[in-house]
Structure formats: C-alpha cells, structure tokens
Amino acid sequence: MARTPTTFDVFNAVAEPRRREVLSVLASGESPVGDIVSTLGWPQPQVSKHLQVLHQVGLVTVRRQGRQRLYRINGPEIKPIYDWAATFERFWDHQLAAIKKRAEQKANFTIPPAGRSPGDAVNN
Amino acid sequence: MARTPTTFDVFNAVAEPRRREVLSVLASGESPVGDIVSTLGWPQPQVSKHLQVLHQVGLVTVRRQGRQRLYRINGPEIKPIYDWAATFERFWDHQLAAIKKRAEQKANFTIPPAGRSPGDAVNN
DNA sequence: TTGACATATTCCGATATGGGGATATAATTT
DNA sequence: AAATTATATCCCCATATCGGAATATGTCAA
The missing domain is CATH 1.10.10.10 (Winged helix-like DNA-binding domain superfamily/Winged helix DNA-binding domain)
Structure with a gap:
C-alpha cells in the first residue's frame, strides 16, 4: 500500500x-x-x-x-483535530512545570555544564 | 513535485x-x-x-x-497543532449559536419548508 | 447563438510513502 | 566468543499525490 x-x-x-x-x-x-x-x-x-x-x-x-x-x-x-491535540495538553503543561523546576535547581545548586539541555531530541 | x-x-x-x-x-x-x-x-x-x-x-x-x-x-x-486548530474555534462556536438561533426562529415564526437547511454541503 | 467569464476536470510525470520481508547493528548474557 | 535479545535499516513495489498545462463544463450577456 x-x-x-x-x-x-x-x-x-x-x-x-x-x-x-x-x-x-x-x-x-x-x-x-x-x-x-x-x-x-x-x-x-x-x-x-x-x-x-x-x-x-x-x-x-x-x-x-x-x-x-x-x-x-x-x-x-476542524474540531476533531482540536480535540485530538487537546488530549495531549498535559504533556506541554507538565513539561513547562518540569523545565521551570529544573531551571530553579540549576540556579540554586550548580554551574550548568556546557552541554545539551535535558529533554533534547538528540541521542542518535 | x-x-x-x-x-x-x-x-x-x-x-x-x-x-x-x-x-x-x-x-x-x-x-x-x-x-x-x-x-x-x-x-x-x-x-x-x-x-x-x-x-x-x-x-x-x-x-x-x-x-x-x-x-x-x-x-x-504537539502544541502547534492545537494552536492552529484553536484559530478556528469561533467557527464551531458561532455555528452552534447560529443553529440555535435558527431553530428558535423556525419554532416561533414559520412552518419549516421541506427543503435543505442553509449551510448544507449539497449543491453538487 | 456566440462570446466572455468562472470554475472544474483531465492527462502527465516525478516523487515519497508504507507495508512486507530480510538483514544489520547493538547490547547483554553465558 | 557465541548465543540471545532489542531495535534499526535496507530493498522492493503498488499507489496516491502535487504541480503544470490544456481543456471541458457551466452560466450569464449581447
């Protein structure tokens, strides 16, 4: 096919x-x-x-x-598309929260290494 | 292409x-x-x-x-898809409102003619 | 009925796809 | 090192697509 x-x-x-x-x-x-x-x-x-x-x-x-x-x-x-995407809403909301949290921790405890940031789509 | x-x-x-x-x-x-x-x-x-x-x-x-x-x-x-679809949100909201309005008008003033309702995807 | 305008349809060719199946790569265990 | 497990990649092919260009269909006006 x-x-x-x-x-x-x-x-x-x-x-x-x-x-x-x-x-x-x-x-x-x-x-x-x-x-x-x-x-x-x-x-x-x-x-x-x-x-x-x-x-x-x-x-x-x-x-x-x-x-x-x-x-x-x-x-x-068009609504079905909207509804489908909305299904994953928590994935960008949560991710925002997680990023924020990590940023705070870095700022408080470490000097950030000169590498990629976590969550990057690298790894190949 | x-x-x-x-x-x-x-x-x-x-x-x-x-x-x-x-x-x-x-x-x-x-x-x-x-x-x-x-x-x-x-x-x-x-x-x-x-x-x-x-x-x-x-x-x-x-x-x-x-x-x-x-x-x-x-x-x-995934958010871009959500955002794109959201752009058209008013089109399904408005349409709901319009349908409601038409239904009320029909109920109040007329005996509905035996034809299509406006907005139908017929006409081919 | 002829012509002009508005839109749809057809034919063409290059291209990327997705499934099937076989096989390659990579990491782990024995 | 060999066998096993987990995953990725390669090859083949039927198919639908999109753009381009030409043409067909449909509607109105003179």
Whole structure:
C-alpha cells in the first residue's frame, strides 16, 4: 500500500500546507474561487483542486451564486483535530512545570555544564 | 513535485493514523519499542519506522537504557497543532449559536419548508 | 447563438510513502 | 566468543499525490 489518501480524513487533508493557507483565506469569510486565486496568486486549477479535497472531507461548504461558487469554512469539522491535540495538553503543561523546576535547581545548586539541555531530541 | 513529505512537519507526521496510535500508546508514559510492539501487535520494523518519523519531527524523544530504547512523547511539539486548530474555534462556536438561533426562529415564526437547511454541503 | 467569464476536470510525470520481508547493528548474557 | 535479545535499516513495489498545462463544463450577456 501507499500513504493514507489526502481525502481519508481531516488530518490528511490539512497536512498539506497549501490547504491550510486556503483555509486561512476562508477564515475571513465566504469567498468565491476567483478571490482566493487573486489573494494567493496561485494558478486557478490548483486552488480548485485543493478546494475539492477540502470539500470531500467536509472542511468547506459550497454554494452557487450565478457563475461563481462560494466556499465557506465548515467549522465543526476542524474540531476533531482540536480535540485530538487537546488530549495531549498535559504533556506541554507538565513539561513547562518540569523545565521551570529544573531551571530553579540549576540556579540554586550548580554551574550548568556546557552541554545539551535535558529533554533534547538528540541521542542518535 | 509530489506530496509533502511526512517528515516535513508535525501535521504531516501526525496525518498517518498509525502514527497517532503510537502516540496514544506513548501517552501512558515512556516506553521501549518492544512494549509498543506487543501493545499494538504490529511487526516490529513498522513500529520502529513510525517512531523514526515521529522522532525526526520532534514529536518523541529517545533515551537508551541497556539494549532498549525508551521513547517518550515530546509534548510541546504537539502544541502547534492545537494552536492552529484553536484559530478556528469561533467557527464551531458561532455555528452552534447560529443553529440555535435558527431553530428558535423556525419554532416561533414559520412552518419549516421541506427543503435543505442553509449551510448544507449539497449543491453538487 | 456566440462570446466572455468562472470554475472544474483531465492527462502527465516525478516523487515519497508504507507495508512486507530480510538483514544489520547493538547490547547483554553465558 | 557465541548465543540471545532489542531495535534499526535496507530493498522492493503498488499507489496516491502535487504541480503544470490544456481543456471541458457551466452560466450569464449581447
């Protein structure tokens, strides 16, 4: 098999940075494709294609108005990501506390060695 | 070009559902690879490979202990996702409020027409 | 009906992926 | 040193992706 398809879920759809940019533009409100194109300065087909992906996973909504298509963010679909990340909230809160504690101990008892600080992702 | 590499950023690393499963396991605390393998029941190389991706983007930290490698979640790296999603918080809050408002108006003033409700992702 | 405007779709090619399986590296025990 | 345990790496391949460019579809106006 290969990588999880972009339309598999919201996480995959949003992984593409360009798609997050599109969502940023739409954060200002409902907008026709043309406006997004001129705001971002990308070729129109690219914008349309990214919008299709966002639409397939439900992150945006479309509405026709004359020859335009007005896209709008579908907020609730973003919440799962928020909720998932929130699951790990204690990991950055706790870590902050731990770092603070270590900093205090160093300041009180030792002269810090000229090495890496604990918690670094080194170790290879 | 092709798709954004999985090691490009945290969003791409986490897009893979299996990788989120690995993080879930690590949420219970620091763990050697073998434990993750037996918990998830996947082939060991797969687990190692996913761990490498998570490590490259900084989502986990490694520490050697004898012949084992103990992996641990690196919380702060998850926060950017949380922060990004939080940017759109108003979109699901507002939408809730709007739905509520519409429901009240319908109940008070009209007999609802047998059509779609506004905001539907239909229109194709 | 012809033309202009707005958007979507198709075809192309290079690329990184993830799983499978085999094997390499590293640390420990006997 | 040899065997064992723990983990990482390598090779192979089917697949979906993204951008580019061209073109199709749809809608409105004259």
